[in-house]
Amino acid sequence: MPESAVPPSPQPSAASIAADTPPRRLSALRGLLPFLRPYRARIALAFVLLCLGSATLLLVPLAFRDLVDFGFGGVAGVAGTATALDGHFLQLFALAAFWGVVVAARYYIVSWIGERVTADLRSAVYARVLGQSPEFFETLQTGEVLSRLTGDATLIQTVVGSSVSMGLRSLFQFLGGMVMLAVTSFGLFALNLGLMLGLAVPIMLVGRRLRRLSRESQDRIADASALAGEILNAMPTVQAFTQEAEEARRFAARSETGFVAAIRRTRVRAGLTALIIAAVMGSIIFVLWVGAQQVRGGELSTGELAAFVLYAALVAGGAGTLAEVWGDVMRAAGAAGRLLELLQAEPAIREAAAPVAPRRLAQMTIRFDHVGFAYPARPQLRALDDICLEIAAGERVALVGPSGAGKTSLFQLLLRYYEISAGAILIDGQDIRSLALRELRRDIAIVPQDPVIFSASALDNIRYGRPGADDDAVRAAARAAGADDFIARLPEGYDTFLGERGTRLSGGQRQRIAIARAMLKDARLLLLDEATSALDAESEILVQQGLDAAMHGRTTLVIAHRLATVQRVDRIVVLDGGRIVEVGTPADLRRQGGLYARLAALQLDH
Numbered sequence: 001m002p003e004s005a006v007p008p009s010p011q012p013s014a015a016s017i018a019a020d021t022p023p024r025r026l027s028a029l030r031g032l033l034p035f036l037r038p039y040r041a042r043i044a045l046a047f048v049l050l051c052l053g054s055a056t057l058l059l060v061p062l063a064f065r066d067l068v069d070f071g072f073g074g075v076a077g078v079a080g081t082a083t084a085l086d087g088h089f090l091q092l093f094a095l096a097a098f099w100g101v102v103v104a105a106r107y108y109i110v111s112w113i114g115e116r117v118t119a120d121l122r123s124a125v126y127a128r129v130l131g132q133s134p135e136f137f138e139t140l141q142t143g144e145v146l147s148r149l150t151g152d153a154t155l156i157q158t159v160v161g162s163s164v165s166m167g168l169r170s171l172f173q174f175l176g177g178m179v180m181l182a183v184t185s186f187g188l189f190a191l192n193l194g195l196m197l198g199l200a201v202p203i204m205l206v207g208r209r210l211r212r213l214s215r216e217s218q219d220r221i222a223d224a225s226a227l228a229g230e231i232l233n234a235m236p237t238v239q240a241f242t243q244e245a246e247e248a249r250r251f252a253a254r255s256e257t258g259f260v261a262a263i264r265r266t267r268v269r270a271g272l273t274a275l276i277i278a279a280v281m282g283s284i285i286f287v288l289w290v291g292a293q294q295v296r297g298g299e300l301s302t303g304e305l306a307a308f309v310l311y312a313a314l315v316a317g318g319a320g321t322l323a324e325v326w327g328d329v330m331r332a333a334g335a336a337g338r339l340l341e342l343l344q345a346e347p348a349i350r351e352a353a354a355p356v357a358p359r360r361l362a363q364m365t366i367r368f369d370h371v372g373f374a375y376p377a378r379p380q381l382r383a384l385d386d387i388c389l390e391i392a393a394g395e396r397v398a399l400v401g402p403s404g405a406g407k408t409s410l411f412q413l414l415l416r417y418y419e420i421s422a423g424a425i426l427i428d429g430q431d432i433r434s435l436a437l438r439e440l441r442r443d444i445a446i447v448p449q450d451p452v453i454f455s456a457s458a459l460d461n462i463r464y465g466r467p468g469a470d471d472d473a474v475r476a477a478a479r480a481a482g483a484d485d486f487i488a489r490l491p492e493g494y495d496t497f498l499g500e501r502g503t504r505l506s507g508g509q510r511q512r513i514a515i516a517r518a519m520l521k522d523a524r525l526l527l528l529d530e531a532t533s534a535l536d537a538e539s540e541i542l543v544q545q546g547l548d549a550a551m552h553g554r555t556t557l558v559i560a561h562r563l564a565t566v567q568r569v570d571r572i573v574v575l576d577g578g579r580i581v582e583v584g585t586p587a588d589l590r591r592q593g594g595l596y597a598r599l600a601a602l603q604l605d606h
């Protein structure tokens with residue numbers, strides 16, 4: 001069996017993703033490395049610019065020292081002429097101008113990297129999410145995915161596109177400033193450093209707490225998005241039941257939870273900032289105090305003290321920014337964790353490592369061999385039980401039975417949306433688990449119970465069935481599905497925009513678009529899930545003719561509640577409680593006097 005060759009996945013499943021997972025460590029950011037790697041050259045350039053900028057900035061206090069000591073003639077014996085003064089000012093200005101250019105260039109490159117990496121990351125996560133099986137979407141709400149794709153990705157963008165560079169700059173500024181302070185007076189510097197190291201321990205502890213709170217805050221925001229996503233999709237129902245105020249209240253409550261989480265985080269972060277600034281400033285003021293003593297004692301020149309003050313300011317500024325950036329990096333680590341979870345999610349349906357080529361007989365044959373199935377969400381309930389059924393090439397089979405009998409589930413299994421728990425499904429004699437999913441689904445056209453219309457034109461909506469199809473083919477499919485008439489009457493005909501989720505169409509019109517789409521696909525197996533249920537009697541006859549044409553010479557499975565629509569099929573399979581209870585031609589089944597005969601007597605004999 002191909003699936004036995006697939007080891008159990010160590011990757012997170014949808015269920016574990018949906019649940020509140022523990023906070024990610026900083027190492028979550030390591031997952032971003034593959035996204036940074038393609039831009040190494042730019043990153044290196046940004047780094048060089050960063051070093052240049054920091055070095056320039058660190059030269060400014062030296063130029064300042066010279067200005068004070070020599071330019072103003074502060075040091076005895078050195079001529080303080082006007083030209084020397086001009087020269088020193090020019091030097092200072094040149095440094096400032098160069099610094100400006102370097103900072104601008106770095107800003108551009110780093111922002112570019114941030115935008116690029118985020119766009120790449122978003123696309124990669126989105127593509128991964130699209131590859132997930134339906135089970136994934138049962139557990140993870142779309143609003144949640146959207147929140148991760150937008151909110152979390154933006155956090156990462158802030159960090160990659162500015163905070164990291166800001167942080168590095170501040171780090172250089174901080175370290176460079178420290179070195180320069182050390183050069184001026186090593187003893188004082190050592191004292192200063194000792195003080196700071198002592199304070200590093202509480203700062204790290206607070207930082208850890210901040211990381212956990214950051215993740216929590218992001219999760220709460222995602223909760224609110226998930227709720228809004230669901231409700232906005234169901235507005236007509238919400239309004240019909242006049243639940244607007246209640247829904248608004250529910251959203252406000254979740255937003256409030258988000259607010260509380262965010263404030264909790266902000267409080268800790270504010271405390272952390274205060275802690276760091278107080279620590280650094282305190283140490284530096286202490287050092288300055290000693291410096292001032294030294295000037296008084298003649299050990300230090302005024303210019304040196306001026307430079308000293310500037311370095312001290314650089315160090316303090318650097319430390320302050322570092323604290324801020326550290327907070328951002330922590331938030332980004334939480335965000336990266338959430339995004340990378342999506343990126344690492346493994347679809348519940350795994351393709352065989354070496355899929356076999358589909359046999360593709362002219363007409364498809366299907367065999368259900370003792371198939372048993374339970375939905376992952378309800379493992380104890382057998383939606384299908386010991387299904388054995390052979391469908392011959394080109395045969396039309398109707399599935400009937402009470403609601404919840406398992407008819408739609410059979411379709412879902414044919415499309416391999418879910419993995420069966422027992423038996424096998426064979427198409428043209430090949431186990432569907434041995435085929436590539438793409439190949440399997442290429443062969444199946446489905447008209448679902450609740451057809452989906454995309455926010456695009458009528459033409460493009462039908463073309464979704466076969467993206468390469470030309471306009472004539474699309475119109476032909478529309479004619480066959482009985483959709484041509486009403487599309488022609490739309491304001492801009494086939495180019496009419498159908499509105500998001502087809503809200504500008506009636507149920508029957510949506511159904512006909514879906515039928516046209518399936519017909520255009522021209523697949524070997526046609527699955528109709530109550531395809532004509534939303535049509536009036538007249539359109540139903542028209543569409544039925546189209547469907548008859550589509551079914552001609554094609555293996556077809558039809559789900560129908562209204563038995564009148566399936567009188568011309570070759571065989572009827574009656575399902576009840578997940579089991580096949582009767583199989584036969586409509587006439588046979590009526591004679592047998594079982595479930596079908598009872599349903600038929602209710603519906604057909606008036």
Ligand SMILES: Nc1ncnc2c1ncn2[C@@H]1O[C@H](COP(=O)(O)OP(=O)(O)OP(=O)(O)O)[C@@H](O)[C@H]1O
Nearest residue numbers: 138375377378383402403404405406407408409410
């Ligand atoms: N995603 C799901 N997760 C868990 N259980 C499900 C899921 N989808 C369907 N079921 C359950 O599986 C059983 C069979 O459902 P199925 O949709 O196949 O019935 P059906 O015969 O198509 O019904 P209907 O005629 O009403 O569409 C039902 O008991 C249903 O509640």
